[in-house]
Amino acid sequence: MKQMLRMSDNADIHELEQETYRYSMQDGLAEILIGLILVTSTVVIEDFPRHGYFLWLIVLMIPIWEKLRRKFTYPRIGFVKVRQDEPSRPGMAVLLLVMAILVVVPITWVLIPSDSPIYDTLWRYLPVAFGVMMILPSYFLVEKTGDRRYYAFGLLTVITGLIFALLEFEPPRAGPVLYLHGWGVAIILVGLTTFIRFIRKCPLIEPDEVEASEQ
Amino acid sequence: MAQLYVIESADFIFLMRRTQLTWGNLSSHMSKLETAGYIKVEKEFVDKKPHTILALTEKGKAAFRSYRKVMQKVLNEIPK
Numbered sequence: 001m002k003q004m005l006r007m008s009d010n011a012d013i014h015e016l017e018q019e020t021y022r023y024s025m026q027d028g029l030a031e032i033l034i035g036l037i038l039v040t041s042t043v044v045i046e047d048f049p050r051h052g053y054f055l056w057l058i059v060l061m062i063p064i065w066e067k068l069r070r071k072f073t074y075p076r077i078g079f080v081k082v083r084q085d086e087p088s089r090p091g092m093a094v095l096l097l098v099m100a101i102l103v104v105v106p107i108t109w110v111l112i113p114s115d116s117p118i119y120d121t122l123w124r125y126l127p128v129a130f131g132v133m134m135i136l137p138s139y140f141l142v143e144k145t146g147d148r149r150y151y152a153f154g155l156l157t158v159i160t161g162l163i164f165a166l167l168e169f170e171p172p173r174a175g176p177v178l179y180l181h182g183w184g185v186a187i188i189l190v191g192l193t194t195f196i197r198f199i200r201k202c203p204l205i206e207p208d209e210v211e212a213s214e215q
Numbered sequence: 216m217a218q219l220y221v222i223e224s225a226d227f228i229f230l231m232r233r234t235q236l237t238w239g240n241l242s243s244h245m246s247k248l249e250t251a252g253y254i255k256v257e258k259e260f261v262d263k264k265p266h267t268i269l270a271l272t273e274k275g276k277a278a279f280r281s282y283r284k285v286m287q288k289v290l291n292e293i294p295k
Contacts, residue, residue, distance in 0.1 A: 013283075017221040023233065070261070078229025079268070080222055205228050 017083070018146035024080045025145075026202075027073040028194025031187050033065045034137075038184030042177045072195075076202040082144075091139060098136045101129050123172035124165055127179040131161025157183065216271065216279050219254065224270035245269060253278055 037058050112119050138154030141147070161179065169175040218233050219225065231241050248254040253275030257268045271279070 013217070013221060016217060020218070020221055020233070074226070074228070076228075077232055078226050079266075080225040080229045083221070083223050205231075 015146065018144065020080065021082055021144045022147065023077065024082060026077070026194070027069065027198045028191040028196075029065055029068055029073065031191030031194060033061055033191075035184045035186070035188030035191055036061060038180045038187065040184075042180045042184070045173065045180070046177055072199065075204050076198070091143060094136050094139050098133045101133055120172040124169075124175060126176040127161035127164035128158070129161070130176065130179065131158035134158070216248070216253070216275065216282075219269065219271040220276060220279050224257075224268050226269070227267055230269065248275065251275075251278075 040058055040061075108122065112122065134157035135154040138150045138157075141150040141153075160183070164175050164179045167175065169178070218230065227238070227241065227245075230236075230245075231238060234241065236244070245254060245256070249256050253272060254269050255272050257270075259266050259268065
């Protein structure tokens with residue numbers, strides 16, 4: 001009866017979708033990827049003219065991530081392509097806010113001379129901007145997984161961003177570098193722990209079973 | 216079908232894990248659904264190994280929605 005109720009209720013269909021998304025992302029590899037992107041971006045920030053090419057490394061990480069999922073994840077829990085729905089209205093609002101920050105901050109940086117006092121202020125408040133941008137992925141994850149704990153992630157990134165803005169760093173760019181590095185390492189560690197637990201919890205499907213089904 | 220309804224596509228391993236059915240059982244169900252035109256089956260090779268991807272067709276989605284409506288009506292008519 002419960003199963004029948006589940007399948008007839010719109011809310012439970014949505015719950016099933018969220019459960020499926022949580023299931024598909026249980027390997028921890030996404031967290032490792034995001035952590036690596038954050039850590040790599042600190043190299044770019046430290047000296048963009050010399051290390052700007054590291055941005056290509058970030059782009060290359062995505063196909064590497066997919067290869068890792070093919071090797072470790074899909075043979076254990078199977079392959080699934082989740083639906084890509086249109087973002088909700090609040091989601092669109094958050095997305096637009098992040099896009100605005102991504103446009104305004106670099107333009108402001110280019111326009112302001114490096115010997116201007118505002119330049120150092122920008123570096124100082126960059127962690128806050130990053131923290132606000134992290135609200136987008138945290139909101140997206142709550143929508144997709146149904147797990148409201150991801151709101152805590154967004155809140156923490158903003159709070160730690162504010163804390164870093166209040167601290168004095170010499171040079172000023174050390175603040176955002178430390179912030180991104182710290183978050184990147186923390187997220188990588190979470191991802192690695194999740195990955196190890198995943199490998200232990202989900203054994204590989206026996207090749208014989210797969211071949212039998214494919215015939 | 217509920218599981219296929221909420222995603223775009225999936226392979227056998229995924230459906231087996233999620234439905235807790237055996238290979239044989241799942242294979243049998245999928246064959247019937249394919250015959251009815253409710254799912255489409257695509258076979259490909261990944262690293263020289265056969266790989267089957269399943270997805271609900273539009274007919275399958277409509278059938279599932281219709282089933283859900285009927286079930287909701289039945290459940291609503293059950294006295295409390």
